[in-house]
Amino acid sequence: MTTSGKLVYLEAPERLSIKEFPLPTPETGAVLTEVERANVCGSELHIWQGYHPQVKEGVLGHEALCRVAELGDGVETDYAGQPIAEGDLIAPVYYLTCQRCAACQRGQFNLCENAYEYWSKPPEEPPHFHGTFASHYYIHPEQYFYKVPDGLPPNVAAGANCALSQVLFGIDEVGVSQGDTVVVQGAGGLGLNSVAVANERGAETIVIEGVDGRLDRAAAFGADHLIDFREYDTVEARVERVHELTDGEGADVGIEVAGVPSAFAEGVQLVRNGGQYLEMGNLNPGHTTEFDPGRFTRSGVTIHAVVRYHPWYLRKALSFLDDHVDDYPYDDLIDAHYDLVDVEEALHASEDRTVTRATLLPDHSH
Incomplete structure (x- = not known):
């Protein structure tokens, strides 16, 4: 023994x-x-x-x-x-x-x-x-x-007790519903789970990423649109592309899971006026980025900063996986x-x- x-x-x-x-x-x-x-x-x-x-x-x-x-x-x-x-x-x-x-x-x-x-x-x-x-x-x-x-x-x-639990809790905080457009910044574990959960809520999903394998996985997880930031290599180009995909408005919900400070300042611009923005990726204080508060105020965007989750969300995550394990390539994650x-x-x-x-x-x- x-x-x-x-x-x-x-x-x-x-x-x-x-x-x-x-x-x-x-x-x-x-x-x-x-x-x-x-x-x-x-x-x-x-x-x-x-x-x-x-x-x-x-x-x-x-x-x-x-x-x-x-x-x-x-x-x-x-x-x-x-x-x-x-x-x-x-x-x-x-x-x-x-x-x-x-x-x-x-x-x-x-x-x-x-x-x-x-x-x-x-x-x-x-x-x-x-x-x-x-x-x-x-x-x-x-x-x-x-x-x-x-x-x-x-x-x-x-993967339930961090990535998926975190995403389910965060998406419940901002609210994603049928017909919404959701832009996800980053296609690591949190990003792919965000796509799966948003899909199941009936949303249209846009993923921004710049690594080949991650873009492929985002597509496999059912992302409706991919924006490769090597192709759209400026903030302006990415904002313009998101607006093209959303009838000129911007996404209803933005989700930051890239963990890069500059993604936050960019993300608020990807969301429509009066939209919701979920910040989960930047966890460590001391890393800063330039931010335009006037533009933010005029946009009326609500920012939700989320760390960890209510502990019973782990049960929800296990149930989600049990229900959808065959719908998404979780095996390949x-x-x-x-x-x-x-x-x-x-x-x-x-x-x-x-x-x-x-x-x-x-x-x-x-």
């Missing part, structure tokens, strides 16, 4: 090490899991590069699929009341929703002031397995998790697999955008 596990520790920006620790026994209300696979999310890149405002060191990883290894006393169901047992596949919400802080008291659970209480901590601190770039992951009491629907492929389910020990190679390939979404596969045999 395995008594120890491995994890990836970020000692300082772009300095990683693999460490081994004894497996903890889950406390009452907690769950010890084996990590089946952990994806490399854009946020992980920012943390690794040293750009995250709060997380500068600790155990990496958050977007993952886990298998229950041991249940703490009192854990009989997931957070939707589904019976849970050892060996079940589950998806955990990677942050805490404390339900006690000022934000939680206002019902803004995605802004919980204690969200990162258990995330990306130093590995020496028990229970050690604070992130999902590891062989095991510890789910604390009051940390939401949901059972994965039977028959949902593991490589598809692994993960286009590179790496052993856990090759994490640096996975991060570099993700940084270079030579892969859309990399996944790490831990070895549980040691």
Whole structure:
């Protein structure tokens, strides 16, 4: 029986090490899991590069699929009341929703002031397995998790607890409905999920991207129009093209998931007067771009800035995947697999955008 596990520790920006620790026994209300696979999310890149405002060191990883290894006393169901047992596949919400802080008291659970209480901590601190770039992951009491629907492929389910949950929550915040036009800036994991969700709401979708593989995937996910920013190589050209595709008005909704500051200033111009703009990609303070507040005021555009999601959106994400797994090429969304020990190679390939979404596969045999 395995008594120890491995994890990836970020000692300082772009300095990683693999460490081994004894497996903890889950406390009452907690769950010890084996990590089946952990994806490399854009946020992980920012943390690794040293750009995250709060997380500068600790155990990496958050977007993952886990298998229950041991249940703490009192854990009989997931957070939707589904019976849970050892060996079940589950998806955990990677942050805490404390339900006690000022934000939680206002019902803004995605802004919980204690969200990162258990995330990306130093590995020496028990229970050690604070992130999902590891062989095991510890789910604390009051940390939401949901059972994965039977028959949902593991490589598809692994993307639910960050990318798709984030997109579903953000799109609900701005509201996308039948007949809307939605322009999506960026066709990484968040962008492709945005296209799928907007499609299912009955919207017409426009994707702006400049990497061949990503443009191809956007088309495969059902984007109605593609704008290659190597061809439309100025803001003015892209704005003009979006207006051409929307009867001269601009899109009803814009979604920024490129994570580039200049995309924000551009995005507000892609949206019609009185439209909605969803900002999700730029997560790290300190990176600025020129912005014309007068133009923004006159446009009457409403900007929604969204970080994280209400934890029950993970259940919605798993249901969405279960309903639509055959409608979109989710199987192809993960286009590179790496052993856990090759994490640096996975991060570099993700940084270079030579892969859309990399996944790490831990070895549980040691």
